[in-house]
Amino acid sequence: xxxxxFSLQKIPITNRFVRPFGLSVVVFTAMFLTVSAVHxxxxxxxxxxxLEKAVRLTLEQHPQLGAFLHQREAYQGLVEQVSVGQRxxxxxxxEDFGGGGDYNGFDSAQSTLSISWVMQGARIDQRxxxxxxxxxxxxxxxxxxxxxxxxxxxxxxxxxxxxxxRLTLARQAQQQARNTVAALKKRVDxxxxxxxxxxxxxxxxxxxxxxxxxxxxxxxxxxxxLRAQWGGERxxxxxxxxxxxxxxxxSVEQQFDQLKQNPTLTLLATQQRIAESEIELARIEAKPQxxxxxxxxxxxxxxDFGMVxxxxxxxxxxxxxxxxxxxxxxxxxxxASESEALQRQLxxxxxxxxxxxxHSHHVxxxxxxxxxxxLNTAHSQATHAYETGKLGYQQWVTLLNKKLGAQQDxxxxxxxxxLQHIELQRLTGTTLTF
Numbered sequence: 461x462x463x464x465x466f467s468l469q470k471i472p473i474t475n476r477f478v479r480p481f482g483l484s485v486v487v488f489t490a491m492f493l494t495v496s497a498v499h500x501x502x503x504x505x506x507x508x509x510x511l512e513k514a515v516r517l518t519l520e521q522h523p524q525l526g527a528f529l530h531q532r533e534a535y536q537g538l539v540e541q542v543s544v545g546q547r548x549x550x551x552x553x554x555e556d557f558g559g560g561g562d563y564n565g566f567d568s569a570q571s572t573l574s575i576s577w578v579m580q581g582a583r584i585d586q587r588x589x590x591x592x593x594x595x596x597x598x599x600x601x602x603x604x605x606x607x608x609x610x611x612x613x614x615x616x617x618x619x620x621x622x623x624x625x626r627l628t629l630a631r632q633a634q635q636q637a638r639n640t641v642a643a644l645k646k647r648v649d650x651x652x653x654x655x656x657x658x659x660x661x662x663x664x665x666x667x668x669x670x671x672x673x674x675x676x677x678x679x680x681x682x683x684x685x686l687r688a689q690w691g692g693e694r695x696x697x698x699x700x701x702x703x704x705x706x707x708x709x710x711s712v713e714q715q716f717d718q719l720k721q722n723p724t725l726t727l728l729a730t731q732q733r734i735a736e737s738e739i740e741l742a743r744i745e746a747k748p749q750x751x752x753x754x755x756x757x758x759x760x761x762x763x764d765f766g767m768v769x770x771x772x773x774x775x776x777x778x779x780x781x782x783x784x785x786x787x788x789x790x791x792x793x794x795x796a797s798e799s800e801a802l803q804r805q806l807x808x809x810x811x812x813x814x815x816x817x818x819h820s821h822h823v824x825x826x827x828x829x830x831x832x833x834x835l836n837t838a839h840s841q842a843t844h845a846y847e848t849g850k851l852g853y854q855q856w857v858t859l860l861n862k863k864l865g866a867q868q869d870x871x872x873x874x875x876x877x878x879l880q881h882i883e884l885q886r887l888t889g890t891t892l893t894f
Contacts, residue, residue, distance in 0.1 A: 509697040517690035528602040535595035542587035548577040574755025590737035611886040616686040623679040634668040707881040718888040728799040735792035746781040820877035
């Protein structure tokens with residue numbers, strides 16, 4: 461059955477939300493701020509903060525994501541560097557001068573002006589390809605970091621929403637305890653109740669006040685942590701989102717298909733491609749480099765010129781890259797093994813997470829359909845019985861605490877299923893689209 465159809469009116473939570481709860485700009489279920497609401501909001505009112513806006517601010521302003529821009533620039537410089545080949549060299553050679561006999565002086569000299577270069581087109585192309593493949597991992601690493609940061613922002617947002625609701629319940633319980641103390645004082649003065657019941661109520665009130673104060677401190681800290689995600693200065697924002705709804709999940713088959721898009725798996729595949737490019741580059745650089753030269757020669761004795769040309773080819777097989785290639789092949793196999801192990805680990809995590817979500821769904825359904833309605837009816841009847849003297853104070857307070865505990869359990873169940881949904885999206889890599 462669809463839990464969205466269940467009535468939540470019996471849960472005494474005064475701060476109701478109107479917009480659906482979600483996780484991000486693209487994959488999260490969006491919580492939109494309407495244009496009319498923005499224009500209607502005065503400067504003195506707190507800023508409305510939806511989860512969509514919180515995630516967007518984090519992705520735009522978190523300094524850890526800015527570092528990847530510098531890394532990309534560094535890799536771009538590397539690509540430009542490897543695209544520059546070895547420069548041609550110009551040589552001047554003078555022969556047959558300053559000797560004895562016919563070669564005395566400079567009349568019989570031969571001077572040669574030549575230019576030589578190394579054929580390295582294939583090397584440059586492979587170096588550029590290897591550098592470009594290496595640079596692609598920056599985008600994947602940025603995606604992984606963005607997923608982690610957006611998930612962290614979403615967790616803090618949910619925790620703040622839950623803590624607001626817990627604080628609301630605590631203040632309602634505190635007010636009810638205050639009313640009980642006042643009512644018992646009148647009963648004690650009228651001789652209808654013993655003094656120790658009023659003292660018990662005073663203790664209950666003090667405990668409720670401490671609980672509310674503690675929750676207020678926790679909420680303040682969580683809001684500060686949330687604001688720190690994007691470095692905001694204002695702390696007077698008001699959270700906008702629907703907490704008491706269950707996230708919509710795709711089928712199990714789709715979840716496992718999406719798991720294959722996990723960016724960490726993509727990163728390992730990219731590292732295998734990087735190793736392959738480096739292996740190919742090492743093999744190309746191990747091949748002999750042909751060096752060509754061409755020039756012009758002047759014969760001083762006959763006042764003539766002639767063309768000269770030459771080629772130089774290294775002898776033997778270059779084994780300087782054999783060890784490097786072997787090392788790269790081992791690294792490539794290592795990345796493949798890590799990828800297989802990670803895939804199995806992710807499959808297991810996803811299965812366990814789906815079971816936890818299923819359990820949270822069952823807990824919410826049981827609380828909403830069976831436990832809370834029964835406690836509401838029991839509390840109403842117990843209150844009437846207590847007021848007419850048919851039920852003792854301690855029994856009435858115990859039932860009241862059970863009702864409050866069930867409401868807290870429902871908040872915890874909704875918190876759990878939303879946090880599990882966040883982890884599910886982070887795990888499958890479907891949180892954001894870049």
